[in-house]
Amino acid sequence: MSFSSSLSRRLLLKSTILLAASTTLAGRGFAQEAASGRLIVAADSEPKNLNPAIVASNGVFFISSKVIEPLAEASFDGKDGLAPRLAVEWQGSEDGLSATFKLREGVTWHDGKPFTSADVAFSALSVWKTLQNLGRLVFAHLETVDTPDAHTAVFRFSKPTPFQLIRNALPVVTSVLPKHVYEGTDIATNPANNKLVGTGPFVFAEYKPGEYYRLTRNEKYWNAGQPKLQEIIYRILPDRAGAGAALEAEEIHLAAFSAVPLADLSRISKVPGIMVIADGYEALTYQLVVEINHRRKELADLKVRQAIAHAIDKKFVVDTIFLGYATASSGPVPKNAPEFYTDEVETYDFDVAKANALLDEAGYKRGEGGNRFSLKLLPAPYFNETKQFGAYLRQALAEVGIDAELVNNDSAAHQKAVYTDHAFDLAIAPPVFRGDPAISTTILVKSGTPAGVGFSNQGGYENKNLDALIDKAAETVNTETRTELYKEFQKKVTEDLPLINVAEWGFITVARDTVQNVASNPRWAVSNWADAELVS
Known part of the structure; x- marks a missing residue:
């Protein structure tokens, strides 16, 4: 197979020289990519800012984590999971007033400067x-x-900060x-945010808009013998269906973050030379x-919220929308x-009769046509599954007499409507649990978050007891x-239902079987891939 199919005929037509002048690609075969150590990966987005120290999101980490390193990475077998x-x-x-880090010696930045504790101090305080x-x-x-020396950084806090959280x-x-x-620049607009050092x-x-990102091997990497690959090419394929086709055509080696639609996994798993891998997302x-x-009178009533919870068939959602690649949530x-999970919480089994009874008790009797009241429902547009669940929830609510108007927006309009304008009654969101409830979880229910902060409590819910518990945990060192x-x-959230947790899922990686060491840690897709390699 010629390389014109390996990076796609479309891309070659767009550019007479696809990659750097030093790289000769024309006429290369897919097998030769393995021999040369060039991994070709599907990317479904082009982040405007690639700096993970500023934007800690999976879309950014997917590319930047191979270039910019954290103090520690998740591990299946390391101490404390790190x-x-x-x-x-x-x-x-x-x-809880200090945390000390001993830093790795002999590390250099890609521009040749030495890595020191001054870099850590600057990153922590300024970014x-x-x-x-x-x-x-x-x-x-x-x-x-x-920074008592070049390889020690001591973080000092004005209030007790749990090391469990930091870790x-x-x-x-x-x-x-x-x-x-x-240093001395506008960090948010520094050009290095998109040409990482x-x-x-x-x-x-290299980055070619609309086509690809290219990363090359760091010949002076601190871990001898790594990386195994010579290059990683992120080929931009915004159409999820395109990733599966490219894998089957041997144009790419790997598609992460469920870039191949769930509906295609059963078929593509039977294609010779292709692996479907559910591991590697345990920490995501x-x-x-x-x-x-909660500004809506009806939704401020706990019985109404309980009724909505009982109207949702979580098994159907898991089996039909996620095709079994998810589990039902309890909280x-x-x-x-x-480390944190408990199943000793209030649960809401699928029970339409109970949902109807609760709505009757709340005083919302069915009117003409069987309707009790109407709501505006906004599903997040980021995943097919959130959009599909929105359509399902509209039908489920109709079964109990709630008329839900489905409003589908693009990402920007959805975020503005929900998190700034509060122009919604119900919204479907896919927040990420990132290893600790204090990170991206308590913010979903704690009151007092200013308007405009995404993925936070913008529903007007306020519970002083829950707020106090969250504040206490934030400063509890033991x-x-x-x-x-x-x-x-968890018990308080499930009892009062400021929101309703329906399901939880990780993503799927689909790869050619020539790719080795896929899913070698719980954040594999957003880790450094230093041990990834290709075999012929």
Whole structure:
């Protein structure tokens, strides 16, 4: 097979030279890509900012995590579920007012400058604490970072900050940036945000809008013998159906984040040379959630919220919408987070009769045509599954006399309507559980979040007791006590239903069987791929 099919005839027509001048691609075969160590991957988006220290999202990490490294990465077998990266040791103080990191020696930035504790201090104080969407929560009380030597960083906090939280957040919020590149600049608009300079196993080489990103091997990577690959090409394929076709045509090696639609997995798994892999997303659990606008009189009534919960057939959702690639949720912490999860919570079995009875008790009798009241329902547009669930929920609500108007928006309009304008009654969201309830989970129900903050409580729900519990857990240093507080948090959320957790799922990777070491850690798709390799 010629390389004109390997990176697609369309791309070659767009550019006479597809990659850098030093790379000769014309006439190459797919098997030769394995021999040369060039991994070709499907990418379904083009982030406007590739800097993971500013935008801690999976779409950014998918590319940038190969270039920019965190202090530690998730691991199946490492201490505390972590593997060292730029830090080799970490320890929190008993009073929660400091955390000490011993940093790796002999590491250089891709531009040749040495990596030191000054880079960590700069990143923590100037970026994670002030600019990053998740780091603002974790490092809210970070006051200073002492650097007694080039390979020690001591974080000091103005209020007790649980080391359990810091430890769980390390893979997500501690992407380290080069101080010498960013200091004295407008960090948010620095050109290095899209031409990354890191310490990782791959060097950012090239980006061609609408076509591809190219990363090349870091010949001076600190981990001898890695990376195994010579290049990674992210071929931009926004159409999910296109990823499966490209895999079957041997144009790409791998598609992550369920880029191949779930409906195609059964068939494509039978294609010789293709693997369907559900592992490697254990630390990236997505949750299907019904967000509720409590400003609506009807929805402020707990019985109405309970009725909606009883009207949802979670088994149908798992089996039909997710085709079995999900599990039913019991609450705001997923089952695959055993450190915090509890099943001792209020549950709402699928029961249409009970839902109808609760609505009658709440005083919302069926009127002419069987309708009780009408709602505006906005499903998030990010995944097919959230949109499909929106259509299902409309039908489920109709069964209990609630008329839901389905409003489908693009991503920008949806986020504005829900999180800024509050122009919704119910919304479907896919928040991510990132290893600790304090990261992207408690914010979904805690009151007081300003309008405009995405993936937060913008439904007007307020529960002072729940807020107090969340605040107490945020400053509880003892790990056992903090864990118990989050189990109590789950009980309170399921009792009062500020939102409704429906299902939880990880993604699927589909790859050619020539790709080795897929899913080698719980955040594989957004980890550094230093051990990934191709075989002929």
